[in-house]
Amino acid sequence: MAKKHFNRPGPRILIGLIILVLLVAIFFAVRTPPIDVDTAQVVEAPLLVTIDDEAETRVRDMFVVAAPINGRLLRVDLEPGDEVIAGKTVVARMVPAEPDFQNPRSEAEIRAHIRALQANVRSSAARINQAKADRKLSAANFERTDAIFKRGFATKTAHDAARAARDSSAAHLAEVMQAYETAQFDLKAAQASLMGPSLGNSRGNALDITSPESGSILRVAQESETLLTAGTAIMELGNPEDIEIVTDLLSSDAIKVKPGSDVLIDNWGGDQPLKGRVQRIEPFGFTKISALGVEEQRVNVIIDFVDPHIARTRLGHGYRVIVRLVEWSGDNVLQVPISALFRNSGIWSVFEMRDGKARLVPVKVGRMNDERAQIIEGLDAETSVILHPSEKIDDGTKVRLRSD
DSSP states (O other): OOOOOOOOOOHHHHHHHHHHHHHHHHHHHHOOOOEEEEEEEOEEEEEEEEEEEEEEEEESSOEEEEOSSSEEEOOOOOOTTOEEOTTTSEEEEEEEOOOOOOOHHHHHHHHHHHHHHHHHHHHHHHHHHHHHHHHHHHHHHHHHHHHHHHHTOSOHHHHHHHHHHHHHHHHHHHHHHHHHHHHHHHHHHHHHTTOOOOOSOOGGGOEEEEOSSSEEEEEESOOSOEEEOTTOEEEEEEOTTSEEEEEEEEHHHHTTOOTTOEEEEESSSSSSOEEEEEEEEEEEEEEEEOTTSOEEEEEEEEEEEOSOGGGGTTOOTTOEEEEEEEEEEEEEEEEEEGGGOEEETTEEEEEEEETTEEEEEEOEEEEEOSSEEEEEESOOTTOEEEESOOTTOOTTOBEEEOOO
16 A cells, blocks of 8 residues: 655745744734823813812801809700890890808808907997097087187187087097998998808899890800809800801912902802802911911901802801802813823923824913813814823824723
């Protein structure tokens, strides 16, 4: 039987196959696949440049009801939110402070002082009797001298001396009687210092404190019965419908704001932002420590609401909001997302997506907010720009739109 013979490939064919495999390997090694990117279009739309900061609402005219005297505050029955009428609603009641208990040592000193004063009263009473006797004697002596003087048997000097003695004794009697009254008053004052706290009900002597203004109670600082000194705050009240907003801006930002500037009020709890207007910028700055521990110079800016009260009925005193004070605004502004911008040799630039490739385009940027930037030169409307360009992208790099 004859054997079959297979022809082996020649050297040229083997070399060709090897070259073909190498070419395929080199092609896949040097081939650069397109980079997936996200894009956005350059558009003409309204643009707002705002200064954003946290703010707090407050009642425009808030009244603090304070203790008018040193005394004991009776329990306050009113609650925050209760309505009050000026001059009619009793918001608090106070009674005079009760005296303290005396310790044994102080009591012994007071009692000894009382006994000394009692002795002084008795001494003053005795001096009164002596002064009355002297007054009676000097009056009788003057009458005798006067009678003799009228008949010509007494000198004028003797007559004047008798008159002076009578008047002096009368004055001395009045002085002694006043001293007696003073001693009695001192004794009563010392005896009153022994009085202890009253165990009875003193609410009948309570002083009624009425509301100084019509409105609602905002906060009750002292609710339970307690001792207060004059001037201690009891509660705060005002009109919750008449509120304003206060925010403390950096002094460098406050300079950019003017009275009458528009304000957008956001994150207040409603579905839509509210409108406001800058009422005034306070001229006095103050130092505030930021959350990072940095000292900052800040200025209070007061903002009025433009929307009617019905649009913000649930907004009260001390609520947190976010205010966006309009620094600049434009209607048809050519703009791009700020995530498309980057610095190239100190020049603002973007990557334009054109024919599947990234093209480096220098641009001139105008106004800018936290999301978008105004383009003055370099781009046209409806041009696609690459967002968040990575370091892998350069001028001429192949790119493709990222698929979801």
